[in-house]
Structure formats: C-alpha cells, structure tokens
Amino acid sequence: MLPPVAAPSLSHLDPRTALVVFSGGQDSTVCLAWALSRYARVETIGFDYGQRHQVELDCRPTVRAALSAQFPHWAARLGDDHLLDLRLLGQISDTALTEARAIEMQANGLPNTFVPGRNLLFLTFAAAVAYRRGASVLVGGMCETDFSGYPDCRDNTLKALQVAVSLGLDSPMTVETPLMWLTKAQTWALSAQLGGEALNALIAEHTHTCYLGDRSQRHAWGYGCGSCPACVLRRDGFAAFSQTVTETAAKL
Numbered sequence: 001m002l003p004p005v006a007a008p009s010l011s012h013l014d015p016r017t018a019l020v021v022f023s024g025g026q027d028s029t030v031c032l033a034w035a036l037s038r039y040a041r042v043e044t045i046g047f048d049y050g051q052r053h054q055v056e057l058d059c060r061p062t063v064r065a066a067l068s069a070q071f072p073h074w075a076a077r078l079g080d081d082h083l084l085d086l087r088l089l090g091q092i093s094d095t096a097l098t099e100a101r102a103i104e105m106q107a108n109g110l111p112n113t114f115v116p117g118r119n120l121l122f123l124t125f126a127a128a129v130a131y132r133r134g135a136s137v138l139v140g141g142m143c144e145t146d147f148s149g150y151p152d153c154r155d156n157t158l159k160a161l162q163v164a165v166s167l168g169l170d171s172p173m174t175v176e177t178p179l180m181w182l183t184k185a186q187t188w189a190l191s192a193q194l195g196g197e198a199l200n201a202l203i204a205e206h207t208h209t210c211y212l213g214d215r216s217q218r219h220a221w222g223y224g225c226g227s228c229p230a231c232v233l234r235r236d237g238f239a240a241f242s243q244t245v246t247e248t249a250a251k252l
Helices: 026-036 055-070 087-092 118-133 155-169 184-206 229-251
Strands: 014-021 039-048 078-085 137-139 174-176
Touching: 014 026, 014 118, 026 039, 026 055, 026 137, 026 184, 039 055, 039 118, 055 078, 055 184, 078 118, 118 137, 118 155, 155 174, 184 229
Parallel strands: 014 039, 014 137, 039 078, 137 174
Antiparallel strands: none
C-alpha cells in the first residue's frame, strides 16, 4: 500500500477556497481529503433532498470530526459546513432514491435510481453558496468510469455546467471531479495515497453509500445492504484494491 503523502507546506497549497459537495459517502469523503491536500481553505456543502438513504446526512458531521481528529494538518484548513434543504427535488422525483421501491432498470436504459437534475441543481446551488463565501472551486465525486449511466455524472455535462455557472455569476468557477476517470478500486487506492490505512479505515467505519440506508451490516468495505448497486460497486472495488495491495506486498 502506498504511504500517505506528506502534508504540503502552506506555500505549496492552491490559495483558493474550495467548496466540496459532501454527502457523507465514500466518494465525497475521498474528494474532501483530496481538496484538503490541495487548497488553502475547504468548506463542505450537503443537500437534504428527501433521499431514501437519509442516514448519509447523519454521517456527515461524524466524518468531518473524524478527519479533523485524525489528520490535524487538514483540520486547520477545514472550514464551515452548509446543509441546504432541497426536499422539493424529492417531491417532484419518481425514483428509487426518493421512494421505497425496488431498484430496477427503466425503458430508457437508466436505472430508476437516477434523480433527474440532481447534480445540476447541486452544483448550481453550490456555486451560489461558493460565490457568497468567496470560494471559486467546486469539488464533486461524479464519475464516468464506475457509474450507472447517469447523464449528469458525465464529464461533458460538468464542463458545460462550469461554463454556465461562471458566465451566470460573471466570476470564474472551476468544477473539479478528481474521481471522474477512476474505478472504485482506484478510488480506494487514492484515499490510501492521501491518508494511508487510517483514511481507508475511517471511510469504511464512518461513511455511508448504500442506497437503502442500511447500516445494520458491517462489511470489510463498510456498512450497507451488500446487494444494491452502490454496495456492489463498493464491495467489488474494495476486493480489487485489496488484491492489488496483497500482490504488491508479496513482490517486496
């Protein structure tokens, strides 16, 4: 396993303030660690949209507190958290993420976990908050490699949105997606590079990614039902990452 990277001196940090879209899940936690390793100040923003797995909102303050306690060189740069009420999105959505219904594929080729407009709204609201807070970087965990085909996770979508919000605010706003081309195994590897085994252990214990909001079962990769698409991706990614670590160790 790669050792955690050394804490950069303040002179090597990007002086801008970054606002991380932080759900309390694995991907957004890795993005938060990534931002803390690069920017002089980092704030977080989350959204209550009536999600079925609302337990993730309860994980957010726990993850932030654990990161601050275990990584003091990040704690000094971790700023305020913002939680916005977007439950109207849940009211107009007809999806398996906002209603208690079976997860399945739809006729349009997308899973019914797709919440139309979710990431577009998230980043637009995040941009408005960032503008008010003096932040000019938005960080999100959207990914086009291990994903369910969500069109608002695609790189082209987010590049277009970056242009739109920058023009609409008349102020440059950079959208960073550090996980865009990573598999889940590579995401585990990135977190190990950023914070070593301690960060991966924190992610497994304190974050939540399961679509069903199940925290009754603890697996090696974290809590979850073990069978929803989010759990399967996380489980398989952790298995592939662990195998790579084992094979690397055997060669030493």
